[in-house]
Amino acid sequence: MSGLLQSLRETLGEDARPTAIQASSMRHLFKEPIEGEKYKEFLLASETGSGKSIAYLLPVLQDLKRAEREQSKPVARHSSLKPLNPRALVLAPTHELTRQLASFAKRLSHVIKLRVMCASRANTPSTAKSSGTASKMKGKFEQTRAPNDAEFVISKSSRMSRPVDLLVGTPMKLLEMERGKGWNWEERARERAMKIGKGKTEEHDDVGEDDGGNKEPAREFWIDEPEMGLQNVEWVVVDEADILFDPDFQQSTLMLLADIAAARGQPVPVISSSDISSTLDSELTHASAQPISYPFNFVLTSATIPTSLSTYLSNYHPSLTRLASPRLHHLPQTLRTEHTSWTGGNKGADIERRIRRVWAEDALVHAKSATGPGPVKLSKVLVFCNKRSKVEQLAAFLDGRGIKCVALTGGADSRKRGSNHHLDGFLKTDGTAPSGPGASDPAQTPHVLVTTSLLSRGLDFSPTIKHVFIVDEPRNMIDFLHRAGRAGRAGEEGKVVVFGRAKGRGSGRAAEVKQRVRALVG
The missing domain is CATH 3.40.50.300 (P-loop containing nucleotide triphosphate hydrolases)
Structure with missing residues (x-):
């Protein structure tokens, strides 16, 4: 679309040329949908710094806008009582990455006028259940939130605002939004108790389940009202798939994907981490695993394809198309x-x-090249x-x-x-x-x-x-x-x-x- 082209020129300049993964994405993901065609399933795999975010954002944004303009697909508006009903989701492992991706998506979509939001907010400690009505306790909780222009806050006055087109967040944050804050407090309390009982420390800080970094002791609290509906979701992008399908994120990612499928009327089985582990270890993987077909366009991106991810995709998404750049698993040449x-x-x-x-x-270098003081x-x-x-x-x-x-x-x-x-x-x-x-x-x-x-x-x-x-x-x-x-x-x-x-x-x-x-x- 001309609007996307304009945004690209403003962002990258007039002389930009697509990288290998971007060229592959344009050849495959930009194809016009054929009537009766099933949803797309793609893996975009390319080395770091090769522009994978552009490779998936352009086709997603263009499809969302085309559906809005041409009504070639039903674009349901306010199909639920929930304040947010996004049409596309981008999942990422950390809040820092979700904010950067959302900011970039806004720059690409500002001409074509799609609404992009980030589901990252300032962290606040869980509020213990006390006397009073749930609405009063909820009001006290919301008063503790520090204002910030990057926060994602749903207020009563915004419940009738137009729905979000693209929402970016971590799997755990999006689960919280669609199931209600506190939906998993019992499980988290059990896990914390087990860690304390075993004397487990958190010395290693690889990318783990990013629930916002709230380190307050677990306390019982109410399950809040869900603020997001999933019926309208037609695109799901799993960015950094090698991380979001590893043991730290795997369960929350799969739960969210299953919730979207159920909301769209085509439930799929919720695969547990133990099922995946046993399948990966088995020699009869293809016989024991049941392929999954999601009722939405499903795109994964990654800079690496570890054996565990490759086996998982072969078992559960055998029809997925893998697009890989020639320099996958190599460092940038520069x-x-x-x-x-x-x-x-x-x-x-x-x-x-x-x-x-x-x-x-x-x-x-400065002394050799400087033309004046500075x-x-x-x-x-x-x-x-x-x-x-x-x-x-x-x-x-x-x-x-x-x-x-x-x-x-x-x-x-x-x-x-x-x-x-x-x-x-x-x-x-x-x-x-x-x-x-x-x-x-x-x-x-x-x-x-x-x-x-x-x-x-x-x-x-x-x-x-x-x-x-x-x-x-x-x-x-x-x-x-x-x-x-x-x-x-x-x-x-x-x-x-x-x-x-x-x-x-x-x-x-x-x-x-x-x-x-x-x-x-x-």
Whole structure:
């Protein structure tokens, strides 16, 4: 559509050309629907930074607008008493990613006038049940919500507003919206009790079930009124499918998909995680698994296809079309890799020296190319650790050395604001870069982001992030691909620096990692 083309030109420029996965998507997903044709099922698989969000957003937005204009498909309006009745859903693993995707979708759809919303809101502790009516308790709960322009808040006055066209959220947040807040409080209380009983800690902070980061003790509370209907959903996109179909997210993703199918009048069996595990381990997978056909267009995207995801799709979605780019499971060609050794016991000092070396190189380039006075533009650096405690310790060390950092883990207070402002200066945006006194001074303005795998999935970081440091040995190459792929995106140059031991205990593992990384570069 001309409106989408205009938005693309405004976003990418006049000379943009599609990547391999975008070209494949346009050839297949833009085909006009044929009368009686079943819904589409596609997997879009391509390396990080190849523009998969454009690859699925363009066909989804165009189909939504065409259906609205031509009425070629029935577009039900306010078909339920619930305030929201979206026509398309995009699922993503973290609130940070949902906000960025929703913002990008708004930029693409502002000319064709589709309504895009993000189901991310500021977190508030669960309110204990007390005396008084449910409506009074609900009113007290809503009063605790801090206002924020990025929050998703449903008020009584908005219940008759026109329905949402595209809604972006995490599976758990969307389940909460369509089943009612508190629908799973008993299960969560049991899980928390089991963790406490086993003395389980949450040291590792890979991308896990992102329910908003509420770490308050579980307390009994009412089940709120659902605020979203699913009858109108005709598109479901599962972004970062390798994560949303792994054990941490699998159950909530499958429950939501089953709820949509049931709401649209074609129920499907709810597959449990144990069923999937037994099917994956069985030699007779195809005989035991019953294929699922969802009554909506189903699109998955991923930068990797692990064996578990491939087997699941073969068993339960055998007719799904897989579109993969030639460089799947490879690093971007613009991303260089470098391996460096620890020099001694103080790893923080080694990391600091490497950061300052990056900035020294920036200063040298500036001195050679500068045409007049002005501050040196220092690169932003993204540092990945495996544990939350390591993130906090390293950030504290660097802060003490005059390098201001943002330290982000799953339980960080800064994530509870309902927006991505805690990542200002690091994420790619359509606005101007931060400016003013101290903006170029790493002692005043954060130039280093220290995090776990929480931010390794899907997020589009600013081109000013040209260096990714991996300071803990990756647990697998899929994890490495996602972390390293935060730089060198969309044709930008970048470098990933992998720290390890050159000799002594652990050096064998470091040599193995180096060999496996080399295979990803080819």
